[in-house]
Amino acid sequence: MRDTEVCRRLLGIEEPWTINRLRIDTQTRELHAFVGRGQGWLARVVPDQPKSRWRHSNVGAYKAFIHATVTDGLSDEEKGVGFIGRPDTEFTTGLARKVTDCLKAGLRYREVCQLLDIDVHLAWQIRHAIQEGMLGTELTALADSMGADIGQDALPDIPPVSDPAWRRLLSSEGSLNPRLLSLRLLLTRARQEFGRLEDESARMIRINEIRRFFVKHRKQLGYEIDQLQSLRSVREKETSE
Incomplete structure (x- = not known):
C-alpha cells in the first residue's frame, strides 16, 4: 500500500x-x-x-x-x-468535533488542549467557532466553560482575526513600520495582494497568515505589536464618535 x-x-x-x-x-x-x-x-x-x-x-x-x-x-x-x-479558520471540522466530544465527556478545556496538542491561538479560534454556532447551535453553551479554562493564556495584545485592525494594516488606511525584515517582506506582499482580492474568504486567509506570524514571533515583535494596538485605538475612537 x-x-x-x-x-x-x-x-x-x-x-x-x-x-x-x-x-x-x-x-x-x-x-x-x-x-x-x-x-x-x-x-x-x-x-x-x-x-x-x-x-x-x-x-x-x-x-x-x-x-x-x-x-x-x-x-x-x-x-x-x-x-x-x-x-476563514485554521482547524478542520474533525478536530473541532474531537474537542466538543471531549468537552461533552467531562474534560476541562485545558485538558482537551493538552490531550489533542492544541496551542492557545487555535484554542481561542475553536472556542469562537463553538460560541458563534458554527459547529451547531446546541454546542454554544460549551463556550462559557471553555473561556474560564483558557482565559489566563489569552493573547490580549494581539487582536483576534475579526478585529478591523488587521484590515487597516493591510490597506492604505493603516501603517506599520516593522523592524523585523521577514515581517516587512510578508506585509509588503500581503498588502499588494489584499487590495486585489474580491473574495472575502481569500481576504480572511491573508489576515490569518499575518496574525499567525505575530503569534509565532510574539516575543520579537514588541515594537510592532505596540503599533498594532494604535490601529485598534484608532478604530475604537472612530466607533465612539
Whole structure:
C-alpha cells in the first residue's frame, strides 16, 4: 500500500478526495497532506498552491495539517466533511468535533488542549467557532466553560482575526513600520495582494497568515505589536464618535 493511501486512511480522507502530495518534517514532527478531489488528471484541476491550510487531528506523535482549496461549487454537505475546514479558520471540522466530544465527556478545556496538542491561538479560534454556532447551535453553551479554562493564556495584545485592525494594516488606511525584515517582506506582499482580492474568504486567509506570524514571533515583535494596538485605538475612537 502506498504512503499516500496509508495517510489517507489515517487522516480519514474519503473519496472523491485524494492525497496528491505528502510532506513529512521529522524535525518539527509535522505531516502536511495536500489534497484534492478526483484522481489522475482530475486532481490536477486543483491549484498547485492550495488556498487554505487547517490543523487536523494528530497522527501518532506528528501534528497533521491539511492543505486544500474549497471551491464555491461544493455543496454544504461536501464542505462539512471532517478533514477540511472553513476558509476563514485554521482547524478542520474533525478536530473541532474531537474537542466538543471531549468537552461533552467531562474534560476541562485545558485538558482537551493538552490531550489533542492544541496551542492557545487555535484554542481561542475553536472556542469562537463553538460560541458563534458554527459547529451547531446546541454546542454554544460549551463556550462559557471553555473561556474560564483558557482565559489566563489569552493573547490580549494581539487582536483576534475579526478585529478591523488587521484590515487597516493591510490597506492604505493603516501603517506599520516593522523592524523585523521577514515581517516587512510578508506585509509588503500581503498588502499588494489584499487590495486585489474580491473574495472575502481569500481576504480572511491573508489576515490569518499575518496574525499567525505575530503569534509565532510574539516575543520579537514588541515594537510592532505596540503599533498594532494604535490601529485598534484608532478604530475604537472612530466607533465612539
